Amino acid sequence: MTVEELLTIISGKLIVSCQAGHGHALRDTGTIERMARAAVDGGAVAIRCGGVGGTPDVAAVVSAVKVPVIGLTKIGSEGVFITPTRESALEVVDSGAQIVAADATLRPRPDGLTFADTVDAVHDRGGLVMADCGTLADGIAAAAAGADIISSTLAGYTENSRRLAGPDLELVSELRQALPDVVLIAEGRYHSPEDAARAIALGADSVVVGTAITDPAFITSKFAAAVSGAERQRV
Numbered sequence: 001m002t003v004e005e006l007l008t009i010i011s012g013k014l015i016v017s018c019q020a021g022h023g024h025a026l027r028d029t030g031t032i033e034r035m036a037r038a039a040v041d042g043g044a045v046a047i048r049c050g051g052v053g054g055t056p057d058v059a060a061v062v063s064a065v066k067v068p069v070i071g072l073t074k075i076g077s078e079g080v081f082i083t084p085t086r087e088s089a090l091e092v093v094d095s096g097a098q099i100v101a102a103d104a105t106l107r108p109r110p111d112g113l114t115f116a117d118t119v120d121a122v123h124d125r126g127g128l129v130m131a132d133c134g135t136l137a138d139g140i141a142a143a144a145a146g147a148d149i150i151s152s153t154l155a156g157y158t159e160n161s162r163r164l165a166g167p168d169l170e171l172v173s174e175l176r177q178a179l180p181d182v183v184l185i186a187e188g189r190y191h192s193p194e195d196a197a198r199a200i201a202l203g204a205d206s207v208v209v210g211t212a213i214t215d216p217a218f219i220t221s222k223f224a225a226a227v228s229g230a231e232r233q234r235v
């Protein structure tokens with residue numbers, strides 16, 4: 001798949017991230033696969049998956065859906081942990097994902113290589129690379145390193161990025177202004193359809209939504225808090 005073909009599919013459309021971390025009630029590859037199918041039924045044009053489920057989750061989703069799959073594997077939870085090495089990126093390609101999502105921050109990587117080394121290796125194997133960035137500087141460097149897609153995934157999760165309760169819409173806007181021609185995906189804490197639409201209005205080509213769609217515990221907690229906090233009227 002070329003980046004142009006991918007853009008045709010995702011432009012102005014929703015991507016859903018189907019992941020469940022260690023200890024989560026949904027942490028099961030078959031469950032992730034069914035979640036991905038349900039997301040596609042609801043209108044997702046691509047699925048992002050893997051995470052702590054790693055390449056088994058990616059392979060299962062690739063066989064279950066017809067839409068493009070953005071795969072990743074999480075190794076640890078500190079520093080660079082989203083597909084942090086060249087080797088892990090190649091494993092994601094080999095599991096069938098058309099696109100590999102990888103940390104593209106300027107921090108040192110566990111294998112001592114550069115992000116560009118990962119990009120080159122994935123390209124040599126026929127895959128595309130989604131660069132998970134936290135800041136404008138990360139995005140500019142990732143584009144220079146040859147990434148096919150720039151995303152705001154790590155905004156709020158790195159030492160030098162803005163810590164916001166909601167999505168970093170300002171970063172989306174900054175990235176679009178600095179990189180007018182790049183494929184840009186907004187991701188991270190998009191908890192309402194309105195915020196997802198705002199990201200498109202600010203120049204994102206597509207938006208990835210995870211937790212707000214695929215985590216029943218998160219959704220339940222919002223309803224539970226609203227119900228508990230509601231004032232009761234008695235007649």
Ligand SMILES: CC(=O)N[C@H](C=O)[C@@H](O)[C@H](O)[C@H](O)COP(=O)(O)O
Nearest residue numbers: 017153157188189190209210211212
């Ligand atoms: C920082 C990090 O590890 N982000 C991960 C990246 O794959 C996932 O845990 C997120 O769920 C994903 O980015 C979607 O974001 P949200 O779940 O906020 O819609």
